Amino acid sequence: xxxxxxxxxxxxxxxxxxxxxxxxxxxxxxxxxxxxxxxxxxxxxxxxxxxxxxxxxxxxxxxxxxxxxxxxxxxxxxxxxxxxxxxxxxxxxxxxxxxxxxxxxxxxxxxxxxxxxxxxxxxxxxxxxxxxxxxxxxxxxxxxxxxxxxxxxxxxxxxxxxxxxxxxxxxxxxxxxxxxxxxxxxxx
Amino acid sequence: xxxxxxxxxxxxxxxxxxxxxxxxxxxxxxxxxxxxxxxxxxxxxxxxxxxxxxxxxxxxxxxxxxxxxxxxxxxxxxxxxxxxxxxxxxxxxxxxxxxxxxxxxxxxxxxxxxxxxxxxxxxxxxxxxxxxxxxxxxxxxxxxxxxxxxxxxxxxxxxxxxxxxxxxxxxxxxxxxxxxxxxxxxxx
Amino acid sequence: xxxxxxxxxxxxxxxxxxxxxxxxxxxxxxxxxxxxxxxxxxxxxxxxxxxxxxxxxxxxxxxxxxxxxxxxxxxxxxxxxxxxxxxxxxxxxxxxxxxxxxxxxxxxxxxxxxxxxxxxxxxxxxxxxxxxxxxxxxxxxxxxxxxxxxxxxxxxxxxxxxxxxxxxxxxxxxxxxxxxxxxxxxxxxxxxxxxxxxxxxxxxxxxxxxxxxxxxxxxxxxxxxxxxxxxxxxxxxxxxxxxxxxxxxxxxxxxxxxxxxxxxxxxxxxxxxx
Numbered sequence: 001x002x003x004x005x006x007x008x009x010x011x012x013x014x015x016x017x018x019x020x021x022x023x024x025x026x027x028x029x030x031x032x033x034x035x036x037x038x039x040x041x042x043x044x045x046x047x048x049x050x051x052x053x054x055x056x057x058x059x060x061x062x063x064x065x066x067x068x069x070x071x072x073x074x075x076x077x078x079x080x081x082x083x084x085x086x087x088x089x090x091x092x093x094x095x096x097x098x099x100x101x102x103x104x105x106x107x108x109x110x111x112x113x114x115x116x117x118x119x120x121x122x123x124x125x126x127x128x129x130x131x132x133x134x135x136x137x138x139x140x141x142x143x144x145x146x147x148x149x150x151x152x153x154x155x156x157x158x159x160x161x162x163x164x165x166x167x168x169x170x171x172x173x174x175x176x177x178x179x180x181x182x183x184x185x186x187x188x
Numbered sequence: 189x190x191x192x193x194x195x196x197x198x199x200x201x202x203x204x205x206x207x208x209x210x211x212x213x214x215x216x217x218x219x220x221x222x223x224x225x226x227x228x229x230x231x232x233x234x235x236x237x238x239x240x241x242x243x244x245x246x247x248x249x250x251x252x253x254x255x256x257x258x259x260x261x262x263x264x265x266x267x268x269x270x271x272x273x274x275x276x277x278x279x280x281x282x283x284x285x286x287x288x289x290x291x292x293x294x295x296x297x298x299x300x301x302x303x304x305x306x307x308x309x310x311x312x313x314x315x316x317x318x319x320x321x322x323x324x325x326x327x328x329x330x331x332x333x334x335x336x337x338x339x340x341x342x343x344x345x346x347x348x349x350x351x352x353x354x355x356x357x358x359x360x361x362x363x364x365x366x367x368x369x370x371x372x373x374x375x376x
Numbered sequence: 377x378x379x380x381x382x383x384x385x386x387x388x389x390x391x392x393x394x395x396x397x398x399x400x401x402x403x404x405x406x407x408x409x410x411x412x413x414x415x416x417x418x419x420x421x422x423x424x425x426x427x428x429x430x431x432x433x434x435x436x437x438x439x440x441x442x443x444x445x446x447x448x449x450x451x452x453x454x455x456x457x458x459x460x461x462x463x464x465x466x467x468x469x470x471x472x473x474x475x476x477x478x479x480x481x482x483x484x485x486x487x488x489x490x491x492x493x494x495x496x497x498x499x500x501x502x503x504x505x506x507x508x509x510x511x512x513x514x515x516x517x518x519x520x521x522x523x524x525x526x527x528x529x530x531x532x533x534x535x536x537x538x539x540x541x542x543x544x545x546x547x548x549x550x551x552x553x554x555x556x557x558x559x560x561x562x563x564x565x566x567x568x569x570x571x572x573x574x575x576x577x578x579x580x581x582x583x584x585x586x587x588x589x590x591x592x593x594x595x596x597x598x599x600x601x602x603x604x605x606x607x608x609x610x611x612x613x614x615x616x617x618x619x620x621x622x623x624x625x626x627x628x629x630x631x632x633x634x635x636x637x638x639x640x641x642x643x644x645x646x647x648x649x650x
Contacts, residue, residue, distance in 0.1 A: 016249035017267040020531035021274055034273050061204035062533050074534040079205040083538045085222050086206050092545045097322050103556035122322045163549040172553055208533045250531040261531035271529045279526035284420055287515035307507055310421030310466045351521045352528055360517040365506050366438055
């Protein structure tokens with residue numbers, strides 16, 4: 001195998017890895033910027049790699065598909081019904097940590113991630129915040145004027161809708177909660 | 189191609205699609221329950237399909253890897269440095285104290301907080317135990333029948349998943365303790 | 377102790393003790409002076425510090441020269457004390473253990489004590505050091521394992537063409553309330569746990585013991601310990617007695633083998649006590 005072929009094969013693997021790792025479709029331009037400036041392959045070379053990958057996945061369960069913002073791997077149409085079965089069989093469950101984070105945002109808003117960590121006494125994962133943002137239960141309302149300008153999180157209208165609340169005032173008062181917490185402790 | 193081979197090929201594609209679509213690793217059992225009850229393939233058949241998929245991806249940028257809670261597709265290690273360029277966030281770093289505590293729980297489980305303190309020779313903070321519980325790397329498996337009935341901690345499947353392990357046996361071997369041979373006369 | 381320490385004089389040492397620069401660092405102390413004030417961060421505890429002292433000198437754990445290591449450890453403790461660094465009680469506890477081992481080594485031993493090393497504190501210490509080192513290495517190996525968020529990237533695909541609304545997790549507001557209660561309860565416990573530490577100073581304890589001996593020239597050893605103070609308190613009292621003994625201000629006596637230990641002011645004759 002010539003050096004050139006070797007390089008092309010390696011490039012194909014890198015492009016393949018990037019497309020699998022990325023959460024969103026990647027354009028030729030975006031793929032190009034991953035490489036160090038002087039070593040970046042041309043768009044044409046990247047396109048050739050993509051064509052080759054498309055060929056590789058012909059008999060597989062997934063395919064490389066081009067959408068407006070770039071290329072992404074997706075499940076083949078004829079297998080979609082099976083994937084649908086998977087999803088209906090696996091309703092997710094939120095962790096205690098996620099519910100606590102949501103509770104703190106609801107009651108102490110606006111709060112930064114640091115605030116939440118301080119109250120919970122443990123670090124807060126990006127995944128948790130992302131899940132809540134994704135669910136549109138929280139949103140970024142602005143940034144705190146402190147080093148790093150951390151995001152300030154607040155709950156959304158969708159949060160109130162989901163929990164069937166007309167306004168935040170309808171949530172049980174914090175003092176009541178504390179009283180309940182203390183009562184709970186006394187039982188033990 | 190015989191009907192049987194055809195079926196096996198189709199099954200392989202379905203399993204492949206399911207494993208790609210799932211957010212979390214899938215066990216043979218979980219894969220089985222996606223199928224209508226009467227048509228569900230045996231675990232052995234599913235395992236054969238998985239073995240075949242593993243073979244298919246040998247030269248690809250990704251691999252099918254087994255961790256504690258099942259199988260998942262992940263980008264091959266040797267391409268990780270390329271993929272890392274896509275992410276701007278720094279991976280979390282864990283303190284020596286946390287890693288030592290985690291190692292003790294992993295290797296000596298079940299252990300109490302007192303056992304951990306005994307081995308490390310220092311007190312173990314509640315914060316650290318909380319962090320490990322919060323990450324769901326450890327859980328309380330019961331209580332020791334000794335004064336105060338201290339919690340007994342064990343590691344979880346999530347711990348193994350996070351560290352890319354299928355079972356505790358895959359953890360690096362603990363070094364052997366050398367036999368103590370203290371001579372009658374202690375050297376001063 | 378013939379090994380020379382790394383050239384510590386090259387490192388400017390700026391500790392101020394009692395208003396004067398503190399310069400006469402012992403030459404056999406293997407801790408870089410500038411590290412002293414961050415030592416609690418640098419070491420994971422007394423076992424870690426001991427391992428450091430042992431490994432730094434390429435010594436075999438199974439055959440450590442206990443007197444040498446004890447002296448280095450004590451030196452370190454005393455400097456930390458002079459620099460008024462807050463030392464965790466565990467460090468003092470280890471100092472007490474080392475002192476005990478040292479005293480056993482120096483005392484003539486009875487025949488039965490040589491049998492078996494079950495109760496030999498040195499064997500116990502070596503075993504603990506071995507076990508700790510094993511875990512320390514295991515923790516390093518754990519850190520090296522490929523892991524999520526750092527080395528492992530999952531291969532994900534787009535599933536938006538799948539025409540099924542993925543069920544989202546169902547949450548009841550009650551669960552949020554319970555979650556917040558749990559946080560509050562935990563925060564509460566945390567604040568209870570911030571117990572203001574009683575400052576336990578060896579020097580202070582030495583003074584207190586001398587005052588006790590002023591009133592009563594001979595005291596039973598065990599009377600000097602207040603068990604309410606916990607392990608740290610016991611250690612401080614023990615170290616104070618050792619310090620006093622070293623300074624030859626008191627002596628520890630035993631009427632007969634296995635009888636209770638007593639402590640009395642030195643330089644007083646039996647006649648005076650009687």
